[in-house]
Amino acid sequence: MFLTASFCAAAIIISMRINDYNHRLTENLSTQLIESKANEAGAWLAQRIRELHTISRTPTVVSMEDSALKSYVNQLSNDMDSYYGNDYGTFAINRLDGIEYITENQTIDVSDRDYFREMLFSEAEYVISKPVISKTDQSLITVACYPIFGKTAEKVGFVAAAISLRKLTELTDNLSFYKGKSLIADSTGSIYTNVDESLSDSLVRNIIEHIPDNSDSKVSYKDVVEENTDYVVFYAPIPNSYGWFLCTAVHRSELFMDAELLARSLVGIGIVLLFVAISVSFLVSNLATKRIRILSGAMQDVRQGNLETSISLNGNDELSDLAEDFNVMVADIKKLMHKVYQQQKEERQRELQVLQSQINPHFLYNTLDTLQWKALEHGAHELSDLIVSLSSFFRISLSKGKEFITLEKELEHVRNYLVIQQFRYRDILEYNIDCDTELCKCSLPKILIQPLVENAIYHGIKPKLGSGAIRISVFEEDNILKIVVKDDGVGMNEEKLNQIKNNLDKHYTGNNYGLYNVSRRIFLNYGENYGLDIDSEENTGTTVTVRLPKMMEDTDV
Known part of the structure; x- marks a missing residue:
């Protein structure tokens, strides 16, 4: 029903367009013919004027x-x-x-x-x-x-x-134009040729009433109705005259008879061609819908959870490209699901580690407090300070199960760690911590800096022959919080540096805290736009830069 209605509408529109075009073409050709006859009359008149000029x-x-x-x-x-x-x-x-x-x-x-x-x-x-x-x-x-x-x-x-004016009368009488009748007149009502008897007085008056006032105008035409008959009257200005017009009245039906016949013929041909096109389109659509049904079935399988689905449509058309894209999409979904599974698995492991670390922490704190007082009773003040640092180190590490702490707490945690390590490596370790106080309330995952400092001590300072220093600096740059851990240890060569960077890009993780563990935690919390940057030079030292979004203490991740 819809196709039938569409077809009828298209046929009507095409018929109207063709008919309109043919009407305009007929009017243009008619205008050119009438204009040529008017120019012929003007040329005859000009010749008479030239003859008078010669006599004068x-x-x-x-x-x-x-x-x-x-x-x-x-x-x-x-x-x-x-x-x-x-x-x-x-x-x-x-x-x-x-x-x-x-x-x-x-x-x-x-x-x-x-x-x-x-x-x-x-x-x-x-x-x-x-x-x-x-x-x-x-x-x-x-x-x-x-x-x-x-x-x-x-x-x-x-x-x-x-x-x-006999010559002009002959010109109008001999004007063969769709059985039309012609006369020459001006807008004042003066008629310069004999009027054909078939033209009624009222029609002649009607023709003269529509003569343009401007003799310099181009050929024009008017629709005139006289005695229930439609006429098209053409008005062509005659050159070299003063306001004369060649007026030709034609029955509208006669004027457009050939055009309408041509339009009907073209519409008939168009209808036949349209039927042929519809038949061919049905055949083509049946072939296309078969391949679409195959693609749709594969999509239903994926919707039901079958990610092993794969389809193959031969050809070089859009459906073949769509089938190939579908296969790529299913493969990407499988990879993504595996990736999400691994992330969730790692998250559960981290949560388990946090829970395990919270098992009876008060016993540990009370024991450390007892050791501190015993050390003071025996005058071991240095040992007492060491126990205080250790106790604070464990308190911040646990943080009552919180995942995020302030930058101030994180730096205190690192400072406690360095105090303990400095007691152990008294002669070889120096450190310095530099942080803008305005950044102390920034929020970040806990135990993020300590693994980097530990890595700097054991892989940079300790293998070095002589003392070493670690410098920790924290600053903001373009709304990004940057934490730089720099040591003057043994450093590493370019090959080893590139290997570490490649492992970081692949999100390689180890069992202990370290570079890979920190990089992985940053990725899981903030995505790929943040992470670690490592620069090192052999026998000079290593610099690790942590890039985090600047987030205040109460900001959600």
């Missing part, structure tokens, strides 16, 4: 002498047919006072006529009168006037000619 430049005419003008006018009338064919009725020469020479023995006064007054006061190159009926043969004519300029370039008179 004749020496006899320029002289404006009475006797010569009468003889010349008579000659023009006698030779009119041989020189100018039947395009003219009569010629005349007008003086500025309105006297018009018609023949050698006949003059009339035209000073009260519109075309004479317009020519007398106008700056136009020539003047064409409204159409009139010739008194000699009852034909339609218009009077064209061209100025005569004397030897001093002043206006001395006019050449006037009664131009027959």
Whole structure:
């Protein structure tokens, strides 16, 4: 049902588009044809004006002498047919006072006529009168006037000619255009050609009412309804005239008959092609859906927990790429699940170690306090200080089961450890701790620095021949808390340094606290953006930098 509705909608839209395009194409072609006929009429009119221009430049005419003008006018009338064919009725020469020479023995006064007054006061190159009926043969004519300029370039008179409009009538009658009818008129209602009898008076009036006022306009057309009949009327301005338009009225049904027939034919062909396309698409979709069903089944298997699922779709299309991506995704899920399992296993082991370390801690503290008092009773003050450091070391290590402590407590824990180690390695170990007091309330995992110090003592200071020093500095850089443990021990060569760095990248862990253990704990708590940086130079020393997010005591991880 949906495809049928879509198909019908598409057919209607295509039909409308084709019909609209054909209508515009027909209108454009019709406009070009009408314009060419209007230009033809304009060219004929221009030729008549040029002929008048030639007569106005004749020496006899320029002289404006009475006797010569009468003889010349008579000659023009006698030779009119041989020189100018039947395009003219009569010629005349007008003086500025309105006297018009018609023949050698006949003059009339035209000073009260519109075309004479317009020519007398106008700056136009020539003047064409409204159409009139010739008194000699009852034909339609218009009077064209061209100025005569004397030897001093002043206006001395006019050449006037009664131009027959028979040629324009022939042009409109012979205009074969979708059985349409044509006439030439202006916006004032003057008609310059004979009107075909099939055009009713009301239609002619309707045509003239829509003539554009601007004769410089391009070809246009209007929809006109007359007596329940739709017409398309084309208006083409005629060059070299004063507001004349070639008007052609065509039945709309005649004008667009061929276009609509073509549109129906194209729609019919389109329907056949569309049916073929739909049939082919059904075949292609059946092939595609079979492969989609295979892919969907594999996804259902994974959803039910079967991560051993793998599919293979031959081809180089998008479905084949999707199947390959699916296999990669399943493999990544398996790796991720294994990784999460290992992390959870390590977390449980850490929790177990913490629980084990909390077994009866008070017994240990009470015993250490008793040893401290016994040492004081015997005057062993140095031994008493050592026991205090050891007791504080264990208290902070346990921290009542807390995983995170303040930086201040962590540094106290390290300081206790160093006091104990300094007592043990009295002659070879020196240390210094430098920390900004504003950072003391920062929160971090406990026992994070002590393993690094222990590593510096046993692998850096102790193997060195002579005394050594450990410097611990804590500072903030770009909202990152940096803890630097630096020793001046034996250091290590580049090969061993690279091996340690590679093991850190692989998150290698050992059984005891050390570099790998600290690196792993940072990764589990903060992710891959934080960790350890190690630099070392053989026989110079080693620097370990811990990078942690700056987090205050009450901030959640």
